[in-house]
Amino acid sequence: MKLVIKNENGTAVATLSGELDHHNAKELRAELDRFIVTAQPRELAIDFGSITFMDSSGIGLIMGRSKLMKECGGRLEVLNPQPYIRRVMKLAGIERIVKIR
């Protein structure tokens, strides 16, 4: 699991790669939260394009970050989920909470 965050003028993109499961989610969540709290971006997009696997642990990760972004006055987006990852997101109704592009 790898995370690269680019932040320009309050618009940040966090690119994830590898497999996103319960084992990996914990560390990822801590890193993203540290970034959100310290950098306070207005917009954070999490790019799922290079994620090769995701189960419902990813849903918890998105919902938790969306909540934190809102609390910090910002907004979360999800980018490029592959079709089978989109199915897990759809099952969770995540598109009602965050924008998927």
Add this chain to the structure above:
Amino acid sequence: MEILNEIKFKMPSLSVNEATARAVVSSFLIQSDPTVEELSDIRTAVSEAVTNAVVHGYRHRRGNIELTVRLLPNREVYIRIKDKGCGIADIEQAMEPLFTTAPEEERSGLGFSVMQSFMDKLIVKSVPEKGTTVTMRKRLSEHGA
């Protein structure tokens, strides 16, 4: 039950073994040439069941998780994930979408919903203090085989 091929795999309830279980199932199923989507459905369902055993079954201790994968006639895949953990007192409630007993770990409560929608059949048997057994089946398509 006529079994064409079978593996049994036992692992301690370490979260790193969620990925191990997925890899084991994928390797075994190569012989059946599943579609990318079928394999991804099965891997996701297995990941959910093993994660449940790690997070809930053995919440405060470590124990073993047993994974059984069988190939049955008519391209049916049978998967059983068994733990000897704390068990589930109310299975019906546990299977409700969004119900979770671990919100502090950001568990979304969707594990069983994912297993149910990605597999053809799901059976959950559990006895409090004895453990939980999840059995799932999925029939693979006949694509080009």
